[in-house]
Amino acid sequence: MHIVDGALAPEVLIGGGVIAVAGLGLGLRKLPIDKIPATGVLSATFFVASLIHVPVGPTSVHLIMSGLAGLVLGWAAFPALFVGLLLQAVFFGFGGLTVLGVNTVNIAMPAVLIGLTFRGLVARSTPKVAAIWGGIAGAASIAVTTIFVAISLGLSGEGFIPAAKLVFFAHIPIMIIEGLISAAAVFLICKAKPELLRTDTADIAHEPAFDAPASPQTATTAHEASNG
Amino acid sequence: MSHLFGHDQPLGAQASSGTAPSFVGSFDPRVRVVAAGLFAIMVVALHQVEFAFGAFLVAFGTVFLTDLPLRLTLKRMAAMDGFIIVMLVMLPFTTPGTPMFSLFGADASKEGLMHAVLIGVRANAVVLMMLCLLSGLSPVALGHTLYRLKCPAALVHLMMFTVRYISVLHDEYHRLRMAMKLRGFRARNTFHTYRSFGYLFGMLLVRSLERAERVLDAMKCRGFSGHFPMIDHLEFKSRDVLFGVGFVALIFAFVLLDRMYVFAY
Numbered sequence: 001m002h003i004v005d006g007a008l009a010p011e012v013l014i015g016g017g018v019i020a021v022a023g024l025g026l027g028l029r030k031l032p033i034d035k036i037p038a039t040g041v042l043s044a045t046f047f048v049a050s051l052i053h054v055p056v057g058p059t060s061v062h063l064i065m066s067g068l069a070g071l072v073l074g075w076a077a078f079p080a081l082f083v084g085l086l087l088q089a090v091f092f093g094f095g096g097l098t099v100l101g102v103n104t105v106n107i108a109m110p111a112v113l114i115g116l117t118f119r120g121l122v123a124r125s126t127p128k129v130a131a132i133w134g135g136i137a138g139a140a141s142i143a144v145t146t147i148f149v150a151i152s153l154g155l156s157g158e159g160f161i162p163a164a165k166l167v168f169f170a171h172i173p174i175m176i177i178e179g180l181i182s183a184a185a186v187f188l189i190c191k192a193k194p195e196l197l198r199t200d201t202a203d204i205a206h207e208p209a210f211d212a213p214a215s216p217q218t219a220t221t222a223h224e225a226s227n228g
Numbered sequence: 229m230s231h232l233f234g235h236d237q238p239l240g241a242q243a244s245s246g247t248a249p250s251f252v253g254s255f256d257p258r259v260r261v262v263a264a265g266l267f268a269i270m271v272v273a274l275h276q277v278e279f280a281f282g283a284f285l286v287a288f289g290t291v292f293l294t295d296l297p298l299r300l301t302l303k304r305m306a307a308m309d310g311f312i313i314v315m316l317v318m319l320p321f322t323t324p325g326t327p328m329f330s331l332f333g334a335d336a337s338k339e340g341l342m343h344a345v346l347i348g349v350r351a352n353a354v355v356l357m358m359l360c361l362l363s364g365l366s367p368v369a370l371g372h373t374l375y376r377l378k379c380p381a382a383l384v385h386l387m388m389f390t391v392r393y394i395s396v397l398h399d400e401y402h403r404l405r406m407a408m409k410l411r412g413f414r415a416r417n418t419f420h421t422y423r424s425f426g427y428l429f430g431m432l433l434v435r436s437l438e439r440a441e442r443v444l445d446a447m448k449c450r451g452f453s454g455h456f457p458m459i460d461h462l463e464f465k466s467r468d469v470l471f472g473v474g475f476v477a478l479i480f481a482f483v484l485l486d487r488m489y490v491f492a493y
Contacts, residue, residue, distance in 0.1 A: 004308060004312050004347075004351040004355075005268055005271065005272055005350060005351045005354040005355070006271065006272055006280075006346070006347045006348075006349075006350025006351045006354065007312070007315070007347045007351070010272070010273070013272065024380075024383065028380055028382045028383060031382055031386070033382070033385075033454035034444060034448075034454070036382060036385050036386055036389060037389055037440050037443045037444045037447065038437065038440035038441070038443075038444065039386060039389070040385070040386050040387075040388070040389020040390050040392070040393060040440075041389065041393045041397070041436045041437070041439055041440035041443065042433070042436060042437065042440065043386065043389070043390040044389070044390045044391075044392075044393035044394045044396075044397050044436070045393075045397050045432055045433055045436045047390060047394050048394060048397045048398050048401055048432065049429060051398060051401075052401065052425070052428075052429070054415065054421070054422070054425050055415045055416060055417055055421065056417070057417060060415075063425075063429065065429065068429075068433070072433065079382075079383055079386055080386065080390075082383075083383070083386055083387045083390045084390070086387070087367065087387070087390070087391065087394075089358075090358065090362055090370065091362075091367065092304065092307075093304050093305060093307070093308050093355040093358065093359055094307075094308060096268065096351065096354050096355065096358075097264065097265055097268035097354060097358060098268045098269055098272045098354070153315075157323075157343075158322075158323070158324070159319050159322045159323035159324075159340055159343065160315070160319075160322075161322070162318055162322045163314070163315045163318050163319070163322070166314065166318070177422055180419070180422040180423070180426065181422050181423075181425050181426040181429060182426065183426065184422065184423045184424075184425070184426020184427055184430065185426040185427070185429045185430035185433065186430070187426070187427075187430070188426065188427045188430030188431060188434070189430045189433060189434060192430070192431070192434050193434045193437065193438075195437075196433060196434065196437050
């Protein structure tokens, strides 16, 4: 899924970088300071997902769970997945520096789009139906990611098109497995802690509630400060 | 690979704490981060295989100026090559051009082979140089460096939280996995396996959210006001300037020679 440095055309790299910066900006705007701890912990969870290996046929693949990240985090999935990719690139050498923008767009953009599409459906459904939607979201985000990867390869040269097709077909088993695992995870979350997936409704309900204690708090601290 | 964020050394990479830093490690991290970025952009901009290979040799030479273990570093680089090998093998057969040899009825073109080699050399050069320049830099130090380089504070804080909790949650994952193992779970190619992994990851998310709530409560309890102090000792010395200027000169030399070489044909 990671594209390495040196393969893509400069136009694709720059385009990816610009879209990634825009996405990061939007994602960070929707991330108030008191949501950062929760987002950071969830971002770490999705990083740990990439360390979990699941058997597929004779080999094993690592989880990606970007669809679930989109469902749980919404727009904040963009910076959260970017941080994961940055750490992987810098400390493991997976992916690269100049392709960081393209890789972020390829993985985070489908996550955000799928997450925003399916969030309401998952939040309103019973656990069993929510699991089906979650499974579709998990599989679809991988599918869209591979299509994005194929597009970024295809735009960089005619010679990459067969490789791009191969990337898509090689990922079909991964889509199915990600779908199954996302479905089971959504089912469990709906039973154990449905708030995790109802963040959009919770957002609206909580936003004034979050602000309300914050503003008197700052007022009192300002007051204390002025009092010395 | 999670050993980088292992719980024994929660925030250190292979940081050699206590011992004197290597030659590369003695420079200001800001210069090193910017240099790694510039090097990557330069390598990607090179058109000629010869110069890309030269850049790779520079990166390889830099390994000896760090305290990175050579074998482990090359192994990590080779792990990345596993990702691209399929694409590189296919490229000669899919790029139109002068046929060189044919295999199973498909013609391999010279242009395609050169392109594949160029990509491979570039990718390895960038990764090797990055591992060298950022060696000994812990994730936390990287966060501080990015903050000093004017990255958005929210992004840096998010990264610091992520780094902090990766090892914690990885341990949590191992605990859950151990509990499954004790109950006789073995990963196979069955529906049951995938469902169990789904429950495992779902539980991990639930637990991490509960942990996040506790963390936020603890932070509020200690008067968190939306700002983290960044405590570090970054010093921009004259030798950092020398390093930066030398590095930029090297990069310009590479790019200029690369372009001149085209004209010299």
